[in-house]
Amino acid sequence: MSGMVQQRTLFGRDLEIASQYSPEVAASLYLGDRLDLLRSIPDGAASLIVTSPPYNLGKDYEDEVGIGEYIEGQAETIAEAVRICAEDGSICWQVGNYVENGEIMPLDIVLYPVFRAHGLKLRNRIVWHFGHGLHCSNRFSGRYEVILWFTKSDSYHFDLDAVRVPQKYPGKKHYKGPKAGQLSGNPDGKNPSDVWIMPNVKANHCEKTEHPCQFPIALIERLVLALTEPGDLVVDPYIGVGTTAAAAVLNGRRAAGADIMPKYLEIARERVRQAAAGTLPRRPLDKPIYNPSLPNGGHR
Numbered sequence: 001m002s003g004m005v006q007q008r009t010l011f012g013r014d015l016e017i018a019s020q021y022s023p024e025v026a027a028s029l030y031l032g033d034r035l036d037l038l039r040s041i042p043d044g045a046a047s048l049i050v051t052s053p054p055y056n057l058g059k060d061y062e063d064e065v066g067i068g069e070y071i072e073g074q075a076e077t078i079a080e081a082v083r084i085c086a087e088d089g090s091i092c093w094q095v096g097n098y099v100e101n102g103e104i105m106p107l108d109i110v111l112y113p114v115f116r117a118h119g120l121k122l123r124n125r126i127v128w129h130f131g132h133g134l135h136c137s138n139r140f141s142g143r144y145e146v147i148l149w150f151t152k153s154d155s156y157h158f159d160l161d162a163v164r165v166p167q168k169y170p171g172k173k174h175y176k177g178p179k180a181g182q183l184s185g186n187p188d189g190k191n192p193s194d195v196w197i198m199p200n201v202k203a204n205h206c207e208k209t210e211h212p213c214q215f216p217i218a219l220i221e222r223l224v225l226a227l228t229e230p231g232d233l234v235v236d237p238y239i240g241v242g243t244t245a246a247a248a249v250l251n252g253r254r255a256a257g258a259d260i261m262p263k264y265l266e267i268a269r270e271r272v273r274q275a276a277a278g279t280l281p282r283r284p285l286d287k288p289i290y291n292p293s294l295p296n297g298g299h300r
């Protein structure tokens with residue numbers, strides 16, 4: 001196939017990165033508009049569509065438009081995402097705030113009705129909390145963004161065991177009653193909850209590239225592990241420097257994504273190759289958050 005690069009992969013055969021959508025390859029990275037990529041993917045082919053769209057803030061990769069036009073553009077993307085989503089699949093939209101004249105407009109609130117109009121079911125509104133960002137002087141500084149997790153039906157794939165986190169008190173036992181002496185928590189770990197504390201990818205983060213708004217690999221890995229199975233297709237319509245594709249390939253899933261910026265797509269290709277080769281710099285999902293009051297910041 002033309003435009004394909006080959007590399008050793010976790011899939012146990014040569015990694016193929018296609019420049020158009022192909023069901024045969026580990027990763028399809030398309031240079032161009034998200035609708036062109038999405039329209040080339042068959043109905044129901046994707047188990048997970050996960051993305052962080054432009055927030056309409058006038059970054060170098062987007063033209064700032066009125067909020068109505070922005071929502072219309074998102075509605076076109078969402079309609080295609082719904083079409084390619086498998087019956088037991090999921091759609092995750094990671095968004096922050098659109099800001100106009102100091103007024104914030106949370107994009108999850110603005111976009112929720114668009115998803116709902118397609119009959120999607122909201123399973124979680126995940127709050128992603130991070131410690132660093134702009135310091136505001138006229139309002140409280142923003143330190144979270146949101147992931148809206150929707151499913152297409154009531155029969156959806158969710159593997160909690162794949163994403164359990166350590167119990168706070170692992171050996172804790174019931175001290176009275178019929179279960180006295182038995183472990184009070186699941187020894188395999190607990191549900192990670194709907195508040196995820198992970199550093200955002202700023203200057204000294206090991207995953208940082210020249211992209212101004214990449215999300216951390218771990219954020220997407222947790223979704224990939226919980227909502228898909230090995231071999232499944234994960235699609236990101238606004239793939240940036242390929243974080244979603246890296247998270248998918250690292251875990252034996254297939255990926256497809258689009259971006260209009262050649263420089264970001266080039267980095268995405270390289271990161272996918274590194275992910276397959278095991279050389280991609282990444283902050284592991286289970287690495288504790290730095291705590292200045294603990295020895296070595298609480299790191300092992």
Ligand SMILES: C[S@@+](CC[C@H](N)C(=O)[O-])C[C@H]1O[C@@H](n2cnc3c(N)ncnc32)[C@H](O)[C@@H]1O
Pocket residue numbers: 032033034035051052053054055061062211213214215216237238239240241242243244258259260261264
């Ligand atoms: C918030 S960034 C996503 C970053 C990505 N999550 C990552 O970790 O690298 C949004 C991306 O959408 C891309 N973009 C903007 N308009 C687009 C369009 N019409 N089709 C595809 N990509 C687009 C931008 O170039 C930008 O890289």
